[in-house]
Amino acid sequence: MLTEQRKRILLERLKRQGRIIAKDMSAELDLSEDTIRRDLRELAAAGLLLRVHGGALPASPTVANLDARRSMAVAEKQRLGQAGAKMVEPGQTVFIDGGTTNLELVRHLPLDVKATIITHSPIIAAALEPHCNVEVILIGGSLLRHSMVSIGAVALEAISRLHADLCFIGLTGLHPQEGATTGNYEEAAIKRVIIGRSADVVSLVT
C-alpha cells in the first residue's frame, strides 16, 4: 500500500461519506491506527481536511451547508447506506427514490459499479456524477420543494414507461397499522408507480 495512494483513498472517502473514523479505516486498510492517524495529521497540516478526535471531517466549506434534517441520525443512515449499496448487483437497473438515506446509499456505491440508475431526485442524480460506469436516467417533472423530487403527470408517465430490477424507496414513517407513510399525496402516488415498475423493493428506514 503506497502512502500517497492511501491519502487519496482517505480524501476520497471523506468526500463521499462526509467523515472518516480512524479506527474503521485502519481495520479496512489493514494498517495500524498510528499510520492512519499520521496520514490524517499530515493531510490536516496540508489543509485538506479537518482533524477531529476519532477521525476527520471535510475542511471545505462546501459541505458546511448541511441542513438540520441532513445531519439527523448520521451514523445510522451511513450504516443503512452501506448495507443498501451491497444489494446493487452489476448490470442491474435500479430505481432510487429521493431522501437523505438514499443519498447515503449512493455515496456508498463503489465508484466503478456498472449499473443503470433511474431517479426522479436531482440530488441523487448529482451525487452519481463520479460513478463513471453508471448510466443515469433522470425523471423530469415539477419539483416538489419539500423533498426535492419530480412529481406530476410528466414524471408519472416517464416512470410508467420504464422498469427496474430493484428500487430503493424513501419513507418518512413506518406505522404498524397504517403501513408506510409519506408526507405528500402526489409523492405517494409516484412511489406506488415506482414500486409497481420494479421487480424488488427495498426501503432503508431509520
Add this chain to the structure above:
Amino acid sequence: MLTEQRKRILLERLKRQGRIIAKDMSAELDLSEDTIRRDLRELAAAGLLLRVHGGALPASPTVANLDARRSMAVAEKQRLGQAGAKMVEPGQTVFIDGGTTNLELVRHLPLDVKATIITHSPIIAAALEPHCNVEVILIGGSLLRHSMVSIGAVALEAISRLHADLCFIGLTGLHPQEGATTGNYEEAAIKRVIIGRSADVVSLVT
C-alpha cells in the same frame, strides 16, 4: 528489453491498475529495482506520472479533474453569476442550462426570488433547493456524463413543450481542450431547442 518499450509497459500498467509498485514491477519484468526506479523518475520528469515512495500514481487523478474544472476561474465565474442573477426579473420563466458558471448564477439568485425555473441539469436543480419561491421544472432524460445534463429524445420533447422568457446557455466551446470533444453533439441539439423556445438568450462565458 528495450527501455522505451518498458516505459510504455509501465504507463499502460499505471493506466490499468491506477498505481505501480516498483518492487513488483522489477520482479515481473525481471529487472533490478534500480532500473524501474530510473524509468519512473524519468517518466515523472516528463510529467507522465506522479512519483511516490514505493512506486508511482497517475499524474492526473481521475477524481481530481472534476474538482479542478470546478475550481477554474472561480472569481470570474462568481462575477458573471452575480451579473446574470440580476437579469432575472420576478415572475419570469427562466431556462438555465448546465455548467459551473450557471451554477454560480443560481447561487447568486436572491433566496426569495419568485420565478419559474426550467433546467435539464440535476446539479442546477439541486442548487435551487433553498429558493422557496421558485417553482422548478426538471427536464428528464439520459444524463450525459461529461456535463451532467439530460439529453436524448425524452429531454428534447419535454423542452419543446415549454417556453421561457429568458434562457442562460452554457458554452463549453471556448475551452480549447474540452470543446474539441465530439461527445456533446446531442447536447448542442438540446441547446438549440432551448434557444428556440426562449424569448431572450444569455450566455455567461469566462
Add this chain to the structure above:
DNA sequence: ACAATTCGTGCAAGATCGTGTAATAACGTG
C-alpha cells in the same frame, strides 16, 4: 471522578531512494 479511547511523540527496524561507480553493449566515426 473514573475508565476507556484516542492522541502525539520518540524510537527502532525495515523498506525505499538517490547517487556514484563499474561493467557491458550498442553506436558512430575515421
Add this chain to the structure above:
DNA sequence: CACGTTATTACACGATCTTGCACGAATTGT
C-alpha cells in the same frame, strides 16, 4: 576494423521514508 562515445544496467552505500510499538497526555463517556 579500431577506437572513443554513449546508453543501459546492476551493485554499493549512505540518506530518507514508512511503519508499528511503547508510553505519557489529552479527550470522551458514564
